[in-house]
Amino acid sequence: MSSGNEPGATPPPSDAELERMDRDALVRLGTSLDGVEIVNYPEPWPVKGTRAEKRAERAVALSFLISALAGVGFVVALIWWPWRYQPPSNQDAHFLYSLYTPLLGITLGVSILALATGVLLYTKRFIPDELAIQQRDDNMGQGSAELHRKTILAQLADAGNRSTFARRSAIKRSLGLSAGMLGLGTVALPVASLIKDPWDQTDTKESLWHTGWQQQFPGEIVYLRRNTGIPDEISLVRPEDLDAGGMETVFPFRESERGNHEALLHALRRADNPVLLIRLRPEDADRVVKRQGQEDFNFGDYYAFSKICTHVGCPASLYEQRTNRLLCPCHQSQFDVLQYAKPVFGPATRALPQLPITVHTDGYLIARHDFIEAIGPGFWERPS
Template identity: 45%
Template sequence: MTTHDTRPGSSGGADTPGPLYGGPDEDYTPEQLAAMPREDLDRLGARYDGVEILHVDPGPEPGSRMEKRAIRQVGLVFTLAGLFAFAFVVVYIGSGWFFPDWQWEVTDRGWSALFTPLLGLTMGLSLFLVGVGLVLYTKKLLPHETAVQDKHDGSHFDRVTTGATLVGGLHNSGLARRKLITRSLGFMGGGLGLMLLMPLGGLINNPNTGNPLGRTAWAEGVRLVRNDGSPIRPGDQEPGSLETVFPAVPGGNRQSDAATMLIRLRPAQLAEARPREGQDDFGYGDYVAYSKICTHAGCPVSLYEQETSRILCPCHQSQFDVTQGAKPVFGPATRSLPQLPITVDDEGYFVARADYPEAVGPTYWNRERI
């Protein structure tokens, strides 16, 4: 009888001519291995792998009260994990269906304020319960075996017997006969799959279509109003004054990109005015309107010095000349403040003629110096 070296690092005889074998005591051809029952292959592989079984706990008796109670516990936990996963899906895409008052607004209360916390809560509970269920299943239903094993490189013999060991592990898990657990696992898997796929929904129905970074609440016919919501007529301001205005839309005075400076120029400033190309008609009489958001780092540029016609950003001291289309004349800003085209409506109140023609704020993606 031929003996092959199966110590750690050896090939188990797989690198020598002739039949493939893997044990030091006997030779086994692939045909002999294929004919062996799975249980025999499992035991044979353990013996040739140098496994020493120290202790075996077979787990609860099949059909016993202890097993049934453990199955119910594990099934309940997996079902709850699936329910929370589906709850995540409902919150993510179904809020408008189940809650008619759903609105995408930043509020201190209501479903809009709870949207992100609910997503985190449902996903966190689902994943936590998955872990709890797996721990319960392992501790209460799986056989427990304590063994010591010397490992070595595998041959065909090792691959076949290892496969039998893995299949034996699945058989010993009892999933095939524990239908409640398999059903709850299927339910949980479906919920988890949908939960993990939901964030990819933006690739199908992208909410950021239509250049959202270059669009604000200003639009044709939207009135310019003060922070208290009162509209503004020409003549309400003194020459040389500035007033911060917002679009007359719900929450307009809370939108970070909507704040606008309405400036009434003095006659001398109006005479010196040099609008940007293509924006000659953006003003109305001696009024002009510019974004309040600095194009350098997004700070509010509300310090206005009428003697020099300059708007100052207090953060990094960028200065913009209102007689030159709010062109930067000092500081780190390199892009002019966007100008809002304005006119008056039939009642004589200021309204926007359109949105800003360019993105407001620190548009880092726009490298053009204007």
């Protein structure tokens, strides 16, 4: 078919004629331009209002409705489900607590899956299955002419009309509800992480400014304890327990918690408690650059740093002895232990906070006091 630019071809309509054309006329004009050949353009439902069509519409609406209900469930679980740790001895409360994370994953996953299923079903059942062949050029580098823009918009509008979306109110309402609930969940997820007030109980270990290493009263001894896998088993750390170049994860222990299963388990599970205890090799210890104001935080060759990465809070748990670097496996941040664990690679921008340690008179390693800065990633009340 002629394009309108060849000798003897029908000249294209003027702008005034284009304005007078309805959508059907523009569609026909668009298919006649530039050598378009429509191979197949069947109606999805040639006979309107059949039972099969109504079943298809209900299936799409049901998918969107399930997505919306799952989105509501996600928001409810995120905000109101019991999320604080409960010991196994309290069976009912522990059971509800153990469902918190699975519920978040299931409800959010179902919401996204059902929304995607509804979109796919609608595309398959109601969008016209058009097959067309068209030869186009770039209009000598000038882009699409007004004629082509008009006709392609008409064709898109015609495809939307043929999909019958405008008259399917059940699908539109359920889709809007689904998208709204999923959007609400998307907003609630980051907002929920900002609910905790860092100034609440500022002077206690429950504040974002402090950790489980904080002394509960003046003179309290907080030992460095390893996790043996048995919460009630107390394994304290002596300096001779680590070889030069060795590393171990330790947690706080108080004599007042001995025999208290819940307190011992909580100390191991509390997110801001893990600390990396590192014993440097003698030749490496001589090259250490200490952070200003923290020159006495180490005990000889022993250095202790928060295990919580300052990027997004993953465990910076990989220690490369040869280079004396701590690596966070989540986003590849690296911290130089010989330079107060400052970041030298990756997205982290803050050094790992250092825990001041020493040895008690009984020969075990202890924390002199809590960290002097908030650990983990930044939050809105912290200046850095």
